[in-house]
Amino acid sequence: MMYVSTRGQSEAVTASQAIIRGIAPDGGLYVPETIPAVDEAFIRALCGMNYRERAVAVLGLYLEEFSKEELNGIAAASYGDNFDDPAIAPLHVLDDDTAVLELWHGPTSAFKDMALQIMPRLLTASLRKNGEARTVSILVATSGDTGKAALEGFRDVPGTRIMVFYPRDGVSQVQKLQMATQEGENVNVVAVAGNFDDAQTGVKKIFGDRDFARTLAERGYFLSSANSINWGRLAPQIAYYFSAYCDMVGAGKLAMGQKLDLCVPTGNFGDILAGWYAWQMGLPVGRLICASNENNVLTDFIATGVYDKNRPFHLTSSPSMDILVSSNLERLLYCLTGDAARVRGYMQALAEQGRYDVGPQLGADIRADFTGGYCRDDEAKAEIGLRWREQGYLMDTHTAVASRVLRDLRAREGAARPTVIVSTASPFKFGAAVLEALGVVTDETGPALVDELAAVTGIGAPRPLSGLGKKPVRFVSWVEKEDMESAVSAFLA
Numbered sequence: 001m002m003y004v005s006t007r008g009q010s011e012a013v014t015a016s017q018a019i020i021r022g023i024a025p026d027g028g029l030y031v032p033e034t035i036p037a038v039d040e041a042f043i044r045a046l047c048g049m050n051y052r053e054r055a056v057a058v059l060g061l062y063l064e065e066f067s068k069e070e071l072n073g074i075a076a077a078s079y080g081d082n083f084d085d086p087a088i089a090p091l092h093v094l095d096d097d098t099a100v101l102e103l104w105h106g107p108t109s110a111f112k113d114m115a116l117q118i119m120p121r122l123l124t125a126s127l128r129k130n131g132e133a134r135t136v137s138i139l140v141a142t143s144g145d146t147g148k149a150a151l152e153g154f155r156d157v158p159g160t161r162i163m164v165f166y167p168r169d170g171v172s173q174v175q176k177l178q179m180a181t182q183e184g185e186n187v188n189v190v191a192v193a194g195n196f197d198d199a200q201t202g203v204k205k206i207f208g209d210r211d212f213a214r215t216l217a218e219r220g221y222f223l224s225s226a227n228s229i230n231w232g233r234l235a236p237q238i239a240y241y242f243s244a245y246c247d248m249v250g251a252g253k254l255a256m257g258q259k260l261d262l263c264v265p266t267g268n269f270g271d272i273l274a275g276w277y278a279w280q281m282g283l284p285v286g287r288l289i290c291a292s293n294e295n296n297v298l299t300d301f302i303a304t305g306v307y308d309k310n311r312p313f314h315l316t317s318s319p320s321m322d323i324l325v326s327s328n329l330e331r332l333l334y335c336l337t338g339d340a341a342r343v344r345g346y347m348q349a350l351a352e353q354g355r356y357d358v359g360p361q362l363g364a365d366i367r368a369d370f371t372g373g374y375c376r377d378d379e380a381k382a383e384i385g386l387r388w389r390e391q392g393y394l395m396d397t398h399t400a401v402a403s404r405v406l407r408d409l410r411a412r413e414g415a416a417r418p419t420v421i422v423s424t425a426s427p428f429k430f431g432a433a434v435l436e437a438l439g440v441v442t443d444e445t446g447p448a449l450v451d452e453l454a455a456v457t458g459i460g461a462p463r464p465l466s467g468l469g470k471k472p473v474r475f476v477s478w479v480e481k482e483d484m485e486s487a488v489s490a491f492l493a
């Protein structure tokens, strides 16, 4: 199976080449030329497997150059003791029609681990397959969760180095401490005096500097990225939708073949797009519910077919969804139209006017698969309190957005369909907001909030978070945004 660019002006490549490149030379995203189809027997077989085996079965359909043994080894190293639940992606049933898919049992307590624990191994195997001898150096600009998950994923992976830039005043205390205490011999973390956009712009500039690339090549390095437009991050996410379906059937909440709705808290559109791929492959899905916070550009897009990022940017308690440009949407537009020239036009309009209109037909096609909804910050916090009081279930602020959007949708429709809510972070990662939602007033800050939330709820905090205050701080340096390239150069000396 070959991978093609959504903008149609780059040659088709193999899966391993798509993973190495990340983004296509024409600026497009790689998508599989055809989506592999599965039948009910395939799903039944998955239901008898553990998470690792499910992941291998699904990934194998997309990564044909990887042998079964190779994928088995990669999955065993990626989804094991580094997760604090043997189910890896356990399903928690809330009531007859509702369950939560917990994707935050990995080392950084956010769902990014589901992809970033395995992607570095897929990448290094891809480098070997293509005879690349240089050391790959991952550069990341992060607003919080991605940077830490990428550091954990790449730490001490042979043949790789990783450097993360974060905005000095733009991440939470816990997020900052998570990165500053990062272990590993091949890692580096540097703060940037500026906001997330400054960090991101700086990294893009470094990627675009050809002279610098030549200098690094002479030293035996080349730069690559680990962000969510890389197919190596999207493909592993398809597996957990199959896994959730099997676990719903196993819990007696769904009959094999019955349709399941998926409700996904969405930012860059990667997580929910993986669910759409699972559906296109043959998983019985009823619809995808795209849940947003006050940055509701996707809610409006699904309702009207007009994508318009010209609007106020809101800082919310679900910061990983504070996004106005959802990069992975480009893949959906390409898959639904098969028309790269049209996608190019939309992306050009987005770059120049911050807006594009897909017209009535494509708009209707999108609405046939996706239902959009959003809620305000206070509504999401109220939802945390409600779930805790009514069901004794503690959820984080991002999951709460999805839960509230589902609640509102069911109220409008006057009925409940079987639905899995995708849970993207541990509540302990966003302790301040969760405590506030529970009505707890506290003077604590930073890592002490983790212990406070554990004391208030009687729930044990994930070990990497509860031990954070005691870990030695390794990275304290910061740079002006003009000096980011010199910092990379010093790291890769």
Ligand SMILES: *Cc1c(COP(=O)(O)O)cnc(C)c1O
Residues within 6 Å of the ligand: 110, 111, 112, 145, 146, 228, 265, 266, 267, 268, 269, 270, 271, 272, 320, 321, 398, 424, 425
């Ligand atoms: C990244 C992230 C999201 C958004 O996922 P996308 O794939 O970008 O849509 C939601 N919640 C949390 C906690 C995240 O870290």
